[in-house]
Amino acid sequence: MSSTTVGIGELVETLREEFPRITISKIRFLESKALIVPSRTNSGYRRFSEELVARIREILRLQRDEYLPLEVIAKRMERWLPTQSVKPASAAGPFTVAELARAAEVNAWLVEELTRHGVLREGADGYPTASLAIVEQASRVLELGLEPRHLRSVRTVAASLADSLRGRSEALSRSRRNSAPVELSSLLSSAVAALSGLNTAVAADEIDRLSPS
Amino acid sequence: MSSTTVGIGELVETLREEFPRITISKIRFLESKALIVPSRTNSGYRRFSEELVARIREILRLQRDEYLPLEVIAKRMERWLPTQSVKPASAAGPFTVAELARAAEVNAWLVEELTRHGVLREGADGYPTASLAIVEQASRVLELGLEPRHLRSVRTVAASLADSLRGRSEALSRSRRNSAPVELSSLLSSAVAALSGLNTAVAADEIDRLSPS
């Protein structure tokens, strides 16, 4: 129950490895912008849980690698990471088809289509929580004219990606000093960013192939 | 040879449809930051070619949708779009395997692997110019531990994407007042951004599936 927490000094010490320019005042600044909500000791000192440390890493990474303004990061993170520990979660699974469709504001048939094509996976007790984000994102893509069947391979890619990242994460964990669980989600973000660059390049080539200028 | 050009007033008029807050002074500002280099009449008036208009659209889109700072946009665009019309192009195809490997600073075997798995396509006279970007992006992805074979499906997705976008582009062109070729590359960027959101969501689900917390 009682997971470990660190103070702001130790936190910055830890983060400095990956983000050399981090400072205590920047952490406080992030709190002032409501991107993080550390807990406090009785005397008012901030305490940072492991979860929160991971969240901060992700915030810094989004800022560094994707140049996102903090406001946008805040919006993006509120979907899938708790500010502190308890999340009302826009909605939590497992879902039924109807619940999922309702939560994502799409037709039930879309959920079924996505399932048929393996984009969504249905667990024993229904669709897992992550399904909601998937449906939402998929519907954005489909607005562009793609068909659900075109999305089949997304699952395939994701599976190999996840697999290779797990391996990498374990390797990193072993090589580092000690604990530092090396957040999978952080690795994942980097990987997806890289993949999306590749997607762009190949799609550009594809367009070129079909209608060479 | 002599394609049409527009003045700065007409340009802003045109862009306002998609970017309501655009102003003449912002266009001049973009030029001052070297993101665009319009040609000039003898008397010094700016003239904007269709190509350049497309480029400006893309700049504004990157700024609006992906929140990129102008400096980053500049860097990103210098790869694949001409500032004006002639591009030195970091290198232009068609390439041989060796040339491509050299330009992308990778081993020749990687080029061959990528070809074997359909990520790269070889034209009659060699690898097309777009191949360079593909190899560069792919090598970034592979650093994360994926294997070339995992990238197979990237081409598949890109192909359906390109196909559906072409259809959409034609539809849009027809429905709009007149010319406005509706830049494929701009549509493409939006689509890839959407796809990358989906990738993230599915990969997160995949990680969750393998090691449920």
Place this chain on the structure above:
DNA sequence: TGGTGTCTCTATGTTCCGTTGAGGGTTTGG
């Protein structure tokens, strides 16, 4: 020729992203 469009250049404004410093509590260990 006059009205509108465009030019350059300089000044001003806004927002984001922090940093600094004053003034004052807390913790730890010798």
Place this chain on the structure above:
DNA sequence: CCAAACCCTCAACGGAACATAGAGACACCA
């Protein structure tokens, strides 16, 4: 119990990026 190290809040400051506005002058078209 006291010093050194750590942490707190709050308000002021600062720089860079992103524009906007206006003055003064030339260009273009009727």
